Every structure is written in structure tokens, then in C-alpha cells.
Amino acid sequence: MLINDFIKLTSSSLWAQKLRSFLTMIGIAVGIAAVVLLTSIGEGVHKYILAEFTQFGTTIVGINPGKTTTMGLSVGVFGSVRPLSIEDAEALKRLPFAESVVGLVQGNAEIEGNKRTRRTTVYGSGHDLPNAFNMPVRLGRFLPKDDPVAPRAFAVLGSKVKQELFGNTNPLGQRIRIGGDRYRVIGVMESKGQVLGFDLDDTVYIPLARGLELFNREGLIEIDVLYREGVPVDKVVAGIKRVLTARHGREDFTITTQEQMLDVLGSILNVLTIAVGAIGGISLLVGAIGIITIMTINVNERTAEIGLIRALGGRHSQILFLFLGEAIVLSAIGGLFGLILGIGIGQLLGLFIPALPIHTPWIFVIMAEVMAILIGLAAGVVPALYAAKLDPIEALRAE
């Protein structure tokens, strides 16, 4: 049979039952719309969270003390983990690919200034932090490049701390106390907002050595290495390993690349998107049952026609494809309706709830349509096979 005749025969029979065909398509359309909408929201959230993470830059590698083995045991259990020190960070700075090396300690402390007090997160860090983490300074400057072991007592305020302590007055040059020690304010950070519940503005930055002292810690909680773009991450990891192993005598630290973090995060978020899509899939199942029902009715109503086509020289396979074709046309057109519906609702939601991240990748659209067609195929197979296997004489007797 020519493809044009095939299309003509299938579409004419669907057209002959307009209302029925339309309702069946709606069933699939609702399912596809749900899948598209829910996965779009899932994907939007996915993208949103990844963007939150990568705003600190992607060419970054974190080093933490202690070696996590696959058993989850740290070699620290055996009492031989050397803490990461300021000297370690200084040594890493000499690596050729290291653009910035930022040591970090973190803790909570009471800040006193302008006759007010506030308990907040204090970071001990170095002058490279704004560059490494894309965190610009709004007012004044960040911590200067000082003697790493004996830095001056300067502090930089997060925008919220500045607002809480100093209101709208200029804090630059003001004296504050952090955990009892006196510091001079030399800068205020640009507001960063919240990242996954962390308020990045409710923070104070002081020099690393002073942070260690303040929190009475032996070592850094983390060293972050920002490397030059284009350098393969394997080379970066190998370089860091070489330097630190030489200094510590063994590998008693863990290196985490941004890639690894994103991989883990990405796979968690993919599961989320798939789970949410599967919920939409349930309504697709309903649509599929609709197609099975309607195709079964179609075959039963047209039994005599099936017998006739056989008598006129139609083959099993032609009958099979005619009915499969009808099921696929139903689901494919239903799927297109569903895409329009799903994307449309997504856009509307985006207009009315701007905070809800919605993103519909093209591949989802194509996959949803392919899925609709496959559902039509699967739902049509049983009725179509039944039609193809009918005995022509019996079929012709049906009226």
C-alpha cells in the first residue's frame, strides 16, 4: 500500500468518529502535558540548584583533612592525620596552575561594634577569597596580602552584618570586637543572598591565622584551589597530591573536584526529575488505557470491514498496520496537544510565579512525543493483532 493511501485510510476512520477520537487524544494529551510540566519544573529546580553551586566558579578543587576510604573509614581513626596548615596552603600557591589558594576556618562568634552585638558566622580566610568564590567587595577592600602567619587585625563584613551593626553609616575604619579581640573594618561584601539556606551575607571575614586562633583550632577545615581554566582537572589533582603528600609523608587528605560534586548533585537531581516525571506518567497510563479501549471498540465495530479487506486481497500485515496506524495517530496528535498544553501551562506558571524555576529542554519535548508514539504503539498492538488474526469468513458474517 502507498503511504498516502495508508494515511488516507487511517485518518478517514478517525475522522468518521471525530468526538471519540478527540476524547482519546485528550487522554494522552493530559498525560503528556503532566509529564512535560512536571519534568520542566524538575529540570528548572535542577538547573537552579546547579547554578547556585557553580556561581563560585567551576575550576575549583577542595581539599579537606582526613582520607575517606571506600569503607567510609577515615585514616584519622588510626591517629595519624596531620591537619591542613597555613603552610600547606602557602606551598600549594607555588603550583603553576594555582590561580588562587584559599584556606578556610569557620565558626560562630560574637561581634561587637557601634555599641551593638550580633552572633554570626566568622570565616578565617585569605586575600584570594573574592577571586576564588566570585564574591565581589562593595565597599572598601578585602583582606590584604599580609604575612600569612602574623596578619594584621582587619575584618570585612557581610552586607547583613554591616546593616545590623552600622545601619546606613559608613563602617570603614570602625573598630569592632570579635570574640574579645579588636579588629578594624576595612571592607563590606556585595550582597550574595542565600544559598541553600545559608545566609552568605550574615558573615564576617578575618585573616586565616587569626581565625585559627579565635576558634582555637589546629588546622584548616578546607583549602580551595582555583586553577587556571583549560588545565585538565587530573593534572590539578595530581599536582596537589604530590605537594601535600611530600609535606605530610602520606595521603591523609581528600581532594574533591567541582566535577565530582556536580556529578553527585546532578545524579540526585536527575532522580528527582525522573521521579516527578513518573508521577506524570501515571496519567499517561490512563491515556493509554483510553487508546486500548477505543481501538478495541473500533476493531469490533469494523469486523465486517476487516473481512472485506481480506477478501479484496488485504494481507494480515496490512490490517495490522492500519489499526496500529490509527492508534499511533491518536497518540501522536494527542501528544502534540499535550506538548502545547504542558509548555503553555509552564509558561503561564512562570509568569505568575516567577520564583518557580521552569525549564523545558528540547530533548524533553522530543522524548515526550516519542513516548506518546510508543504508548500508541503499545496500546494499539493487542487490538490490531486481534484484527489481523480474525477469520475473514467469520468477520464478513458480522454486521
Place this chain on the structure above:
Amino acid sequence: MIKLQKIHRNFQVGDQIVHALDDINLEIAQGEYVSVMGPSGSGKSTLLNLIGMLDHPSSGEYYLNDKNVTELGEVEEAQIRNKNIGFVFQAFHLVPRLSAAENIELPLMLAGIEPSIRDAKVSLALESLNLTERARHKPEQLSGGQRQRVAIARATITEPAVLLADEPTGNLDQKSGHDVMDILEALNQRGITLIMVTHDQSLGDRSARSIKMIDGRIESDNLNKIDHATVS
């Protein structure tokens, strides 16, 4: 052209076996006009379906144009039905959503023939059966006689050698019935082999050869002396 040898066709109904065809031996030559008569349930339709390869014998051999076609594959059988055999049914069996022209076109569509070739054939068929004005009409807009004429056009559109008609006038009034008979007989005179089941004696008498069936057997097989059927 058609040769049936020791054909049996049994049906299992419950724990009984019905012998719908019981040792049928029959030869029909190209261009013959054969009527098949007999009481209801005597196996006439079963015989016709078997000749039309819609059905298969339980035992025996069927030769079509000297070729044993008893056990062909499904695709080959479909092809033979499409090219060599035309069916006309009592109930017309037109596809309701297709126009008269499209119904006539159906066997050509199934065979994958190009529309340009089809169109010429269909309009010729419509014209010869006086249906040109009805080409775009749906079956429900046609009278019974017109419907059966569409069905005859469809059965003959691939120019088959055999035309099988199972009570073709059974659903028609007398006038339309006669028209349909005239058309079938005219086709036979142009060379088609016409095998027609009927239980109307007056129609049976018009054929050159009458077969009478009883209980799945051929009771008699007579040549009638009829002038118009012997014209070559």
C-alpha cells in the same frame, strides 16, 4: 481453470462434526457461467469461500490455472484474491466512510497501484456501471441497486478471471436484482468466469450450467440450454 478434487470441509460444532463440503469434485472452465443452488446449509457459501481462497479444505486439492493452491502462504493467497478473484456479497459490504469511487478503488490501493493508473480505471468502471454521478456519494446515500453496482465495480476493478457472487440479489428488489443480473451476465459475456450462488430458481435457470447441492454434496450438475449464455 478451477479444479476441485475430493474436497472435504468439516466444522467442529460442539462435539459434532458438520460436513459442510463432502467429497466435492468439480471443474469449471474459463468463461463459464455457473449457478449454485440448494437448500440453506447445503454448503454453497462454503464452496464459494473455498474457491475464493478465504477458506481452506479439510482435505482434498484445489487447482487454480493448473497450479495447486491448496496450501499457499497467506501473502500469496492475498495476492491471488486481489488479482484473480472478485467477490460480490449479498450484504454489499461497502466501507461506509469511503465514497463510491474510493470503495471501488480499494483493491487497487491494497495492491499499491499508483493513483494516476487507478483514477483512469475507476472512472471507466463508474461510467460502465452508470455511477459517474454517484462517484462522491457515501454508501448510505445510495440505493441498494447502486450499492451492489459499486460492489461489482470494486470486485472487477483488478480485472479478475473469476467473479464469485453469493446471493448478489438477495437484498435487492426485483427491478434492481434484474439490473444486477444483467451486469453480471454482461461481464460473463466479456469473458469473466461467473459463479453465483442463488436460491431463486428463475435466476438459476439463466446460467449455462447449474449445480445443485444437498448436504455438502453436488447432487446434480447440468448444462442448461440457454441461448444467451452460449454466445461466445
